[in-house]
Amino acid sequence: xxxxxxxxxxxxxxxxxxxxxxxxxxxxxxxxxxxxxxxxxxxxxxxxxxxxxxxxxxxxxxxxxxxxxxxxxxxxxxxxxxxxxxxxxxxxxxxxxxxxxxxxxxxxxxxxxxxxxxxxxxxxxxxxxxxxxxxxxxxxxxxxxxxxxxxxxxxxxxxxxxxxxxxxxxxxxxxxxxxxxxxxxxxxxxxxxxxxxxxxxxxxxxxxxxxxxxxxxxxxxxxxxxxxxxxxxxxxxxxxxxxxxxxxxxxxxxxxxxxxxxxxxxxxxxxxxxxxxxxxxxxxxxxxxxxxxxxxxxxxxxxxxxxxxxxxxxxxxxxxxxxxxxxxxxxxxxxxxxxxxxxxxx
Amino acid sequence: xxxxxxxxxxxxxxxxxxxxxxxxxxxxxxxxxxxxxxxxxxxxxxxxxxxxxxxxxxxxxxxxxxxxxxxxxxxxxxxxxxxxxxxxxxxxxxxxxxxxxxxxxxxxxxxxxxxxxxxxxxxxxxxxxxxxxxxxxxxxxxxxxxxxxxxxxxxxxxxxxxxxxxxxxxxxxxxxxxxxxxxxxxxxxxxxxxxxxxxxxxxxxxxxxxxxxxxxxxxxxxxxxxxxxxxxxxxxxxxxxxxxxxxxxxxxxxxxxxxxxxxxxxxxxxxxxxxxxxxxxxxxxxxxxxxxxxxxxxxxxxxxxxxxxxxxxxxxxxxxxxxxxxxxxxxxxxxxxxxxxxxxxxxxxxxxxxxxxxxxxxxxxxxxxxxxxxxxxxxxxxxxxxxxxxxxxxxxxxxxxxxxxxxxxxxxxxxxxxxxxxxxxxxxxxxxxxxxxxxxxxxxxxxxxxxxxxxxxxxxxxxxxxxxxxxxxxxxxxxxxxxxxxxxxxxxxxxxxxxxxxxxxxxxxxxxxxxxxxxxxxxxxxxxxxxxxxxxxxxxxxxxxxxxxxxxxxxxxxxxxxxxxxxxx
Numbered sequence: 001x002x003x004x005x006x007x008x009x010x011x012x013x014x015x016x017x018x019x020x021x022x023x024x025x026x027x028x029x030x031x032x033x034x035x036x037x038x039x040x041x042x043x044x045x046x047x048x049x050x051x052x053x054x055x056x057x058x059x060x061x062x063x064x065x066x067x068x069x070x071x072x073x074x075x076x077x078x079x080x081x082x083x084x085x086x087x088x089x090x091x092x093x094x095x096x097x098x099x100x101x102x103x104x105x106x107x108x109x110x111x112x113x114x115x116x117x118x119x120x121x122x123x124x125x126x127x128x129x130x131x132x133x134x135x136x137x138x139x140x141x142x143x144x145x146x147x148x149x150x151x152x153x154x155x156x157x158x159x160x161x162x163x164x165x166x167x168x169x170x171x172x173x174x175x176x177x178x179x180x181x182x183x184x185x186x187x188x189x190x191x192x193x194x195x196x197x198x199x200x201x202x203x204x205x206x207x208x209x210x211x212x213x214x215x216x217x218x219x220x221x222x223x224x225x226x227x228x229x230x231x232x233x234x235x236x237x238x239x240x241x242x243x244x245x246x247x248x249x250x251x252x253x254x255x256x257x258x259x260x261x262x263x264x265x266x267x268x269x270x271x272x273x274x275x276x277x278x279x280x281x282x283x284x285x286x287x288x289x290x291x292x293x294x295x296x297x298x299x300x301x302x303x304x305x306x307x308x309x310x311x312x313x314x315x316x317x318x319x320x321x322x323x324x325x326x327x328x329x330x331x332x333x334x335x336x337x338x339x340x341x342x343x344x345x346x
Numbered sequence: 347x348x349x350x351x352x353x354x355x356x357x358x359x360x361x362x363x364x365x366x367x368x369x370x371x372x373x374x375x376x377x378x379x380x381x382x383x384x385x386x387x388x389x390x391x392x393x394x395x396x397x398x399x400x401x402x403x404x405x406x407x408x409x410x411x412x413x414x415x416x417x418x419x420x421x422x423x424x425x426x427x428x429x430x431x432x433x434x435x436x437x438x439x440x441x442x443x444x445x446x447x448x449x450x451x452x453x454x455x456x457x458x459x460x461x462x463x464x465x466x467x468x469x470x471x472x473x474x475x476x477x478x479x480x481x482x483x484x485x486x487x488x489x490x491x492x493x494x495x496x497x498x499x500x501x502x503x504x505x506x507x508x509x510x511x512x513x514x515x516x517x518x519x520x521x522x523x524x525x526x527x528x529x530x531x532x533x534x535x536x537x538x539x540x541x542x543x544x545x546x547x548x549x550x551x552x553x554x555x556x557x558x559x560x561x562x563x564x565x566x567x568x569x570x571x572x573x574x575x576x577x578x579x580x581x582x583x584x585x586x587x588x589x590x591x592x593x594x595x596x597x598x599x600x601x602x603x604x605x606x607x608x609x610x611x612x613x614x615x616x617x618x619x620x621x622x623x624x625x626x627x628x629x630x631x632x633x634x635x636x637x638x639x640x641x642x643x644x645x646x647x648x649x650x651x652x653x654x655x656x657x658x659x660x661x662x663x664x665x666x667x668x669x670x671x672x673x674x675x676x677x678x679x680x681x682x683x684x685x686x687x688x689x690x691x692x693x694x695x696x697x698x699x700x701x702x703x704x705x706x707x708x709x710x711x712x713x714x715x716x717x718x719x720x721x722x723x724x725x726x727x728x729x730x731x732x733x734x735x736x737x738x739x740x741x742x743x744x745x746x747x748x749x750x751x752x753x754x755x756x757x758x759x760x761x762x763x764x765x766x767x768x769x770x771x772x773x774x775x776x777x778x779x780x781x782x783x784x785x786x787x788x789x790x791x792x793x794x795x796x797x798x799x800x801x802x803x804x805x806x807x808x809x810x811x812x813x814x815x816x817x818x819x820x821x822x823x824x825x826x827x828x829x830x831x832x833x834x835x836x837x838x839x840x841x842x843x844x845x846x847x848x849x850x851x852x853x854x855x856x857x858x859x860x861x862x863x864x865x866x867x868x869x870x871x872x873x874x875x876x877x878x879x880x881x882x883x884x885x886x887x888x889x890x891x892x893x894x895x896x897x898x899x900x901x902x903x904x905x906x907x908x909x910x911x912x913x914x915x
Contacts, residue, residue: 010499010503012496012499048509050509055362056383057383057385058408058896059360059405059406059407059408059409059896060360060361060407060408060409060896061405061407061408061409061411061559061560062408063408064408064409064411064559065408065559067541067544067545068544068545068548068558068559069545070545073541073542073545074541074542074545075538075541075542078511078512078541079500079503079504079511079538082511083509083511084511084512085511085514087512088355088357088358088359089357089358089359089360089409089457090357090358090456090512091357091358091512091514092357092358092460092512092513092514092515092516092517093357093514093515093516093517094353094355094356094357094358094881094885095352095353095354095355095356095881096879097515097517097879097880098355098357098515099355100515101514101515122384122385125694125696126696126700126701127674127696127698127701128383128384128696129362129382129383129384130362130382130383130701130703131354131355131362131382132354132355133352133354133699133701133702133703133704134701134702135701135702136383138701138702161405162385162387162390162402162405163385163386163387165390165402166390167389167390169385169386169389169390169694170384170385170386170694172385190405190560191408191559191560193557194545232578233578245802245804245807246564246566246567246568246569246571246801246802246804247567247571247800247801247802247804248804251571251579252571252572252573252576252579252799253573253576254576254577254578254579271557276552276556276557276558277545277548277549277551277552277557277558278545278546278549278552280549280552280553281552281553281556281557282556282557283555283556283557283562284556285556285578286552286553286554286555286556286557286561286562286569286570287556287568287569287570287571287579288555288556288562288563288564288569288570291401293560299390299402303395303398304395304397304398304401305395305397305398
């Protein structure tokens, strides 16, 4: 099959244009510039990977984030980088032709396609989520069978997310829970950064293997550090300068939001490095404390506006804490992290 | 003999929608709309901190991201009687304008256009002729033969290698694709341009809310402070960026979206005569700023009965009620009686067929959507309802604008009550919102120049300042897809009950106790189907409503029976 480079050549791309794309892709993958030849080589030799994207108990926010990628534009993603054979929100056909599209792709590209899953999977009742009259679990298992790699995009697919928040009315589970014997790449966040979603897919294309994952199935490249580790407001934390309310003097001066409940110290994500929508900002930069949306059970693990120092792991999700900040983050942070895996963790 | 046609999944929408239709002699005789996924976010909200409700509610939908956050903070502010600073209201309005521009453009190009535009036919276009045609339609700067040739090459390549991706198995041989190749090529080119443009316009959300989708909010104001002397707050650099983005949005809407909409509409005039649906329209109202209490409206609450635009009515909020007669829930008062959202109840109870199934039991319960009704009547909400409300009230020059579009197309006013009329109304209101953004922006700048930089009211932030008895409030928001309302009870500083009555629930609900169909169900009746396996006709009309199913499915839980008292003014 033709490589991506062949395709671009036919469209009149010069070698120079092509190398520009390879360099852009290398940067988008946060790889060092020495990797450009390797990326170029992959684009010269590898066909476009087929992607089947399933949505279950979702809000389509991850799909929306996916089409907000800026390092590689969504037009390039859809036309040059991947072959998206099934995606309910974007695809032309409906009903039986849509399902036929998926079935044909699963057959034709068996063992080769990337399966992306958005949304949690309900187990409380077979009728809680059906597509084409079939349950979410049934659809997922079928598509997982012939997948070369499985990506859970977003916190719902990665951990069970908002449908799984207390009291989890529909018995929602994560992709990993639904597929206990498969390797699942978790790309959490509510939603994840669009550039991260695209980069994880593109990395599979370039390197031909799944990226290095942490013990919870997250790509280390994007989830290896906490938001606090790389936060530009970190110096204010270190010097004890805090905002205590929206729009107070500290907030206006860009001080640390720890006392307003920031969960940056216990949240692994790339928001403070890659940032959002073209690197323009991220929640903390726009004045709101991080509420930890990439972490398992974040909806139930301490309140958005309660400082980490007064959040205990045993707190009921629905108790109201009063925002009183005491002490340093470290102790609470460790407690928060060690409780991982209660419901949705890998 | 009638035949049952099933379309599941309905694609190019948000969420999981199934349409079943009885077809007699090639025509739809009856149609049934079903939402097939439930999460229970309102149950999850019970017992939570009302200041955090927006974050949960926001996750109801990631396509119309922000709308549930707005309705939520407004409901909580209503219950707690919080006044929002003017700057915060203006920033919120700029974010609302952004979601209208983004959502309507993405709907037109990425969710709806492929119902009218055939990308395979675009391969036959002459790029030079295409450029000439494009220049006749609008002054959009990109319209050169080279630009169209490049787009054509891209599409050709997908076709040649047999990897059509999202365009695979489209109904490209359907005889009702009527655009000439050049018009198809223009639309495909703009499909791709819009896909890139939409990554940028949302940066207004990123500046004020830190990210998109799902930017951040605050009960009592906005999270972002204004400080011209700080490199991290809203400063002159950020505001200049916002202004540029507004100008780009105006340019794209006026020079790409609207000209394309009219050009496409002119080839499908027959679709200005079908797909009407109910003829009843509800706009619950968009407050001038955030509170409905002062009776000042950007979009006034309006009910139009049976197409009678002249005799429109104001809205009585006591008249909103929901049925579960054909929904997978139980009511303690019996399934044939409706409940007001302040008195709602929930019990999930799936009684549909065991999956895998072929057909739903449409005589019984068949959807996760409830059936909202106004004055016990089904009604359509959305861009058409709002445009008709503004037409009826003669606001913002809407009469002149609508009349001019119709005159140019050679159509009577009645043409608005149709599939294409709905799609046209969406474009008309996008124009209104993007131009209003400029006005809101200038007002914000003028406040800042006067030294007013306040963006947050902290008086009631501390829950100890709240009463502990049961207080309630509701928040209104005219969302891109229509009238949205959130209803909250707060007791002992926690959410006692939370309910959302959502645009797609109004439009896509199942039948009620009287057997009255919803807008979706009514609008499909009479449609001819060329081939039931390629139900393009169904997609055209259903997409004209811009379905959002994750929004539409929700549930209520309220044990107490109490007297309904809704006072707006």
